[in-house]
Amino acid sequence: MRFLQTADWHIGRRLFGYDLLAEQSAVLSQVATIAQEEQVDAIVIAGDLYDRQNPNETAVALLDATIQQLNLSLKLPLLVISGNHDSGVRLGVGADWFAETDYFLRTTLASVDQPLTLGDTQFFLLPYFEPFQARQFLQDDSIHTVAQAMTQLVARMQAQFTPGLQHVLVAHFFAAGSTHSDSETTVAVGGLDAVPLDQLAGFDYVALGHIHNKNALHSERVRYSGSLNKFSLSEVDQTKGVLIVETAPALTVKFRPVTPLHDVQNIRGAFADLSDPDYLRQHQIDQTAYTGIVLQDTNIISNASGKLKAQFPRFLTMQREQSVQLAQRQHLTQAQIKAPLQLLADFYQQLTDKPLTPAQQTWAAETLKEVDRS
Amino acid sequence: MRFLQTADWHIGRRLFGYDLLAEQSAVLSQVATIAQEEQVDAIVIAGDLYDRQNPNETAVALLDATIQQLNLSLKLPLLVISGNHDSGVRLGVGADWFAETDYFLRTTLASVDQPLTLGDTQFFLLPYFEPFQARQFLQDDSIHTVAQAMTQLVARMQAQFTPGLQHVLVAHFFAAGSTHSDSETTVAVGGLDAVPLDQLAGFDYVALGHIHNKNALHSERVRYSGSLNKFSLSEVDQTKGVLIVETAPALTVKFRPVTPLHDVQNIRGAFADLSDPDYLRQHQIDQTAYTGIVLQDTNIISNASGKLKAQFPRFLTMQREQSVQLAQRQHLTQAQIKAPLQLLADFYQQLTDKPLTPAQQTWAAETLKEVDRS
The missing domain is CATH 1.10.287 (Helix Hairpins)
Structure with missing residues (x-):
């Protein structure tokens, strides 16, 4: 089994007010191209297809067109779960029809009892869930965390393992050890929603969504693909793309980057330089990128952001270096x-x-x- | 061809703030029962499945369950168009998959070029559209009304008529001659969106949605089925249900009523009577119905609506007879x-x-x- 792993499309997301639909469309068509180049047997989409429970019509139209291309035109099997940003109910409409063309869309916990065998691999699709849903599904009022739920859910899935097959879990949660960027939603204080990695040891591979940084975990066997776009200034240094996972004969995972239509960048410098078209050209600074600017100046500058917007049409925000340093000093370390x-x-x-x-x-x-x- | 015609489900609609979902679920299951009893070959749903472009999750879940029952469990072919209350984009997701099980869902004008032949009948599905959409689709900037668009669309459909078959149009618009109740959306001043009946003469039958009153037109061949629920106090005297249409050997149309879980009613009387449980019981007044009350009293009554609510838990509104009469006198006749x-x-x-x-x-x-x- 050779599959493409992606997640966290967040279709409909905005970046500092900018509509990202064209950016998202651009990388989604690269996913289709990569899937063909890599001749994968299936595509796994591990949640957060939409950015909102209630996406607008243009977002709905883009996802619909993307899924149609991958599944109906390219005839690729799709294994898809809902994430915390999706409405399982809205996304799930039509799922009973979609399975006819090997588009397996799972949005409820009941799907842990519906493993899918494709080739040499048995897939378990576990959509995002909240502890109250696990309490209802498992009929166990003692469940108050995702980890507690996972203990039972993993045992339940393992009881369904077909011997001799590879066992792959597709899920959308925060696995312990992950690092965070600004653009994921809040993690509960105290880590109530974190799943310890050792709970996932029974699977040959775990394809995760939720964290936008593909390097969040240091495990070969449990991987976030990360998002396809940079969704915040904290993600500027991340390379975005998809994973190509081969389960047999040995597990291999390869990263394939996607190229953004316009990049997202942070630039640090003096106002006189950054507002000067000649300076920007000489230093080959990308003026088309979505740009956050950190000014090193200390003096008052009249209408600084207005003048910077003239050079950077996708200007995002402007900060002063001093205040950035102050904020960084105030950042608490994990131990604190x-x-x-x-x-x-x-x-x-x-x-x-x-x-x-x-x-x-x-x-x-x-x-x-x-x-x-x- | 024998089909059941329904429309204007408006799932998710509220009545004076009351959630009608249980009311809608009750009549929708009767539609399934009637379809089985009448052994119809198909069900036609002529638009406004939802009440809003952006229905909430409970509305989405009810429509999904209803369609699954009709199409996947009962194996009934469905011919469905979007209405002015639906978002064609949102409703239309998955349509390419649905056709596999004879669930034909059409939400764009392009569907006039995709007639469907079922048995002895050729169906043309024409979703609700606005003149600007017809201008784009027909590439004709001179189109400013639905009637102008219909002239071209009807000719286009007639050019695709297969001789020897019955030709049925399914559409969602205001056909000229219809009468109105309060719960349809506004009709453009001057009737810019009305379609004259004579434009529809080429079809053997026209199954319409949009008007909630099944008796709105006096034509055997062009029919509104009306809604399944009473959605305003102006609909209290209407009987709600579905049409059973047989196209051959001769056109026959039969009305099958549905029974509301709770009725919607207007009651006129004196406050002393209507607030008296004994009086209500003796006169067999339905206290469970959604009730609008017209008081005949002229004196001031303290907390009248509060006291009426105690007798009518689904109390809607209270008016005084005098003001009703005044409003009626102010009503303009068509000629005015x-x-x-x-x-x-x-x-x-x-x-x-x-x-x-x-x-x-x-x-x-x-x-x-x-x-x-x-």
């Missing part, structure tokens, strides 16, 4: 992050000059356990 | 309605004490011609 209960206790003490009573502590601890919706 | 240009001229004169100049009249007449979006 306090547990939610401690944060609450400190805050209460600060407000009232009293510590939490034991009863309050118990109540707060119980309530924090319930706070499992990200 | 002024042409748009005359209305504009009168309004201008009223504001400025001057008549429109000849130049202004020309400009206004031109502009009114452009105002063809309903």
Whole structure:
């Protein structure tokens, strides 16, 4: 089995107000080209096809055209799950018809009981879910985190393993050890929604969506493909693309980059330089990219961003270097992050000059356990 | 060919704030039952499946379940067009897959060139369209009304008629001669969007959606099925249901009513009676219905609607008889309605004490011609 892994298309997303549809269309057609060049047996799309539960018509039309091309024109089997940005109900309309042409679209937890065998590989499709959905599906009120749910779901999937086949999980969640960029949605404080990597050890390969950085995990066997576009200034240094995964005879994973229609970049410099067309040309600075600018100047400059927009038609934002450095100094390292209960206790003490009573502590601890919706 | 004709489901609609989903689900399952009892060859759904371009998830789930039951479980061919309340783009996702199971979903004008032959009948599916879409599709900038577009579209369809078959048009528009209730969307002033009945003479039968009253037209051959639910107080006297159409050997059309889960009614009476549980019981007044109340009292009554709500849990609105009569007296008869240009001229004169100049009249007449979006 040789498949293309992609995820986090976020069709309909905007970047600082700019409509990215043409950017998304450009990389999506490269996915089709790569799939053909690599002669893959299937395409795996691991969630967040849309950016919103309720995408607008142009986003719907682009996804529809893309899926039609891949599945109906190129006759490629598609294995698709919904992500946290998708509405499973809206995305899932028609799924019973789509399976006829090997477009397998799964949007509910029930799909863990519907493994798909393609060639030498048994695929398990696990759409994004929240703990309350797992509580209902598994009929177990003790489930409050994604990891708790995964313990049972993985066991349930493993019980369905066909011996002699490769076993691949397609899922959309935050696997422990991942790093984050600004453009994913918030991760619950305390990591309530994180799935430890060792829970995934039973699978030969895990194709993940959710994190936009393809290098978020340092595992050969559990991989994020990352997004196809840079969706924030924190992603400027990432190379975007898809993974080509071969499960047998040995697992091999190859990255194939896509070329953006327009790049997203951060530029640091003096206002006099960055507002000077000659300087920009001489230094071969890409004026067509979506551009965030960090000014090194300290003096007041009248209408600085207006003048920079004249040179960078896809201007995003302007900051001063000092404030960037200040913000960076304030960034907490992982070790400094306090547990939610401690944060609450400190805050209460600060407000009232009293510590939490034991009863309050118990109540707060119980309530924090319930706070499992990200 | 024997088919069931329905339209204007408006799934997701609310009535004075009440969610009607359970009401809609109840009548939709009766449609499935009637289709089986009548052993129809197909079901025609003539637009406005949803109430909104952007329906919420519960509405999407109900339509999805309904279509799955009719097409996948009962194996009934479906001929479906989008109406003015639907988003053609959103509703149309998956249409290329649906045709595999004889679920023919058409949402663009291009479908006039894709007639469908089922048994002895050739169906033409014409989704709702606006004049600007016809201008683009027909590449004719002179089109400013639906009727103008229909002249060309009908000729185009007739050129594709297969001799010896029955020819049925499925469409969603306002056919001239229809009467209106409050719950359809506005009809353009001057009837710019109306289609004269004589334009439809070439078809053996025309299955229409748009008007909620099944008796809106007095034609055996051109019929609205009406909606399945009463969607406003102006529809209280209408019986809702579906049509069973047999095209051969002779055209026969039969109405099959559906039974509402809860009715919609208007009640007229004295406050003392209508707020008295004994009176209501003795007079067998349905207290479970969605109820609009017209009070005949003239005196001031403290918290009248609050007290009426206690007897009518699905209370909609309360009016006084006098104001109803006043409003009725102010209703204009058809003959009294002024042409748009005359209305504009009168309004201008009223504001400025001057008549429109000849130049202004020309400009206004031109502009009114452009105002063809309903």
